[in-house]
Amino acid sequence: MPLKININELSIGEIFLLSKHIKEQCKDLTCMEEIAQNMMRILYCSFTMEKEMNPVVLARFFKVCQYEHLPENIQHYIMRKENREYISPENKYLTLLGTWGDMKEWRERTRSTNCQAFSMNNPDLLNNFPMISALFSQIGFEFPEAALPDKSIMIEGMHKKYGIFCVEEARGSSFIPKQDEFVKPYDVQSVIGFGGMYSTGNIYAVVVFTRKKLNREKAKLFLSINPAIKWTTIEHELCGNIFIGNNKTLSMQDNNNAFIPDSESSGQRQHLKIKCENEKAVTAAEELDMANEYLIEMTAELRESIKNNEEIILRLEEASRAKSRFLSTMSHELRTPLNAIIGFNDLLSNQFYGNLNKKQVEFVRQIGESGLHLLSLINDLLEISKIDSGAMSLEMEKINPVNMVNEVCMMMCEQFYKKNIELNIQVISSLPSIYADVKKCKQIMFNLLSNALKYTPQCGNVDVVVSKSEGPSIKIEVRDTGIGIEADKKGAIFSEFFQSKRVRDEQRGGAGIGLPLTRRLVELHGGMIGLESRVGKGSVFWFTLPVVAGVSSCHPNSCGHRGGKQLQSGGNS
Helix, strand or coil: CCCCEEHHHCCHHHHHHHHHHHHHHHCCCCCHHHHHHHHHHHHHHCEECHHHCCCEEEEEEEEEEEHHHCCHHHHHHHHHHHCCCCCCCCCEEEEEEEEEECCHHHHCHHHCCCCCEEECCCCCHHHHCHHHHHHHHHHCCCCCCCCCCCCCCECCCCCCCEEEEEECCCCCCCCCCCHHHHHCCCCCCEEEEEEEECCCCCEEEEEEEECCCCCHHHHHHHHHHHHHHHHHHHHHHHHCCCCCCCCCCEEECCCCCCEEECCCCHHHHHHHHHHHHHHHHHHHHHHHHHHHHHHHHHHHHHHHHHHHHHHHHHHHHHHHHHHHHHHHHHHHHHHHHHHHHHHHHHHHHCCCCCCCCHHHHHHHHHHHHHHHHHHHHHHHHHHHHHHHHCCCCCCCEEECHHHHHHHHHHHHHHHHHHCCCEEEEEECCCEECEEECHHHHHHHHHHHHHHHHHHCCCCCEEEEEEEECCCCEEEEEEEECCCCCCHHHHHHCCCCCCCCHHHCCCCCCCCCCHHHHHHHHHHHCCCCEEEEEECCCEEEEEEEEEECCCCCEECCCEEEEECCEEEEEECCC
């Protein structure tokens, strides 16, 4: 199955995965040309970017070969190109072994008119292949003194046996001669190349042209493909199995994937086999060294990141404490004049200093309700700031959870009656006492019931279910038949000042403080809080509170309220 690596998110992990894929796909191929062709196809097909576009335009594999080892068709190509009748068998040529790209003619090496082979002794090598010349120079190939390549594209400080370069801006670059014929028409943005030297002294190079602009940091990752390429091709280099149809008879030795020519003597075959195994072992060790280098580098980066994150966390904690101090101070400062406003409003509404007309009575009533609402918000903010700053203390005691729930429901039953919403309490099995702050527990229940009342339409239902939870705790659920909450909003519902757009209106009001405060109060008790909801079907808010170990059970009861009147009571349900 082909790999699909997003080049925008390329990391060393994906490069090592690609290396493994190359080894697996090429291990059974019987000559280097076949491997090179398959590797270029893999490099071309394995990357993707936005809109599933292929970022690779063309990938090519070159290797230095002696003239006497080249097949006849390439020898004839060289003779025609150099217009010579005799060429020394020892002359070395940069030979195209594998190619794959956008165009059909780029997928067969024999269809290349200019790059099938090029003399390593020709001084025009620097002009025709400036990128590969720079790469070979970094690896260790010695050019004539008068011809020194420009190595500015090379990425320095890397592994000595391998080289890598990056042309970040392909357009207008002197390293890519065919600008009008190739770079511009095919929208080539960047070029990367990497290669290495075999123990035979021959060099290989891979050049990849991309329509995705790559920087040097991204290109640097491709260096780690080198050991996989060398590991896959080394035995063929040592055994001379370079070209397809070279007429050498090959055989497998001891199932170790080493292809050894049958024409060699037994001793030579054994010697060659050992050399292949040693070279592959050395190459595998080089790959491990590269992985280790990256691991050390990534560890250092991770440590630096952790250090930076710790500093950020300290600053955030200080900002949070400053916020809590600000809210606490402002809450106290705001409550003083607000209490005065509410007090004077009570005097006006009771008409201690003269009668008011009907409109004035209505205005005074609205002032009073607004003042009390604002005071409630300020109190909630003060509670949150106390919890966040660690100033909140709980007065823990044994309480009967059923009695606590009943008391809050009785306090609110008149509000449910006015809206014609049926309020029911259901107790599941016998329940133990809980260890909690009774005032805070009532505040939790009040907030959840107020929330259910606010978002449940007239003639709806709100059920409070009290049951034994897993572990030493009891579970209280508030189930409503209200408007529900969108799935993508559930994660933020307990965040400060959050309200979904569908519930932000003047009739329902609220500032998004009640549920965050409720969550903090539950967690302060060591409990958990959660939500289940479906739009148009209602919501279930639940929370748990710890149980006192070894305490006798409370007597369960079940009751219902509609309009503040007790409808029924009974035994265990």
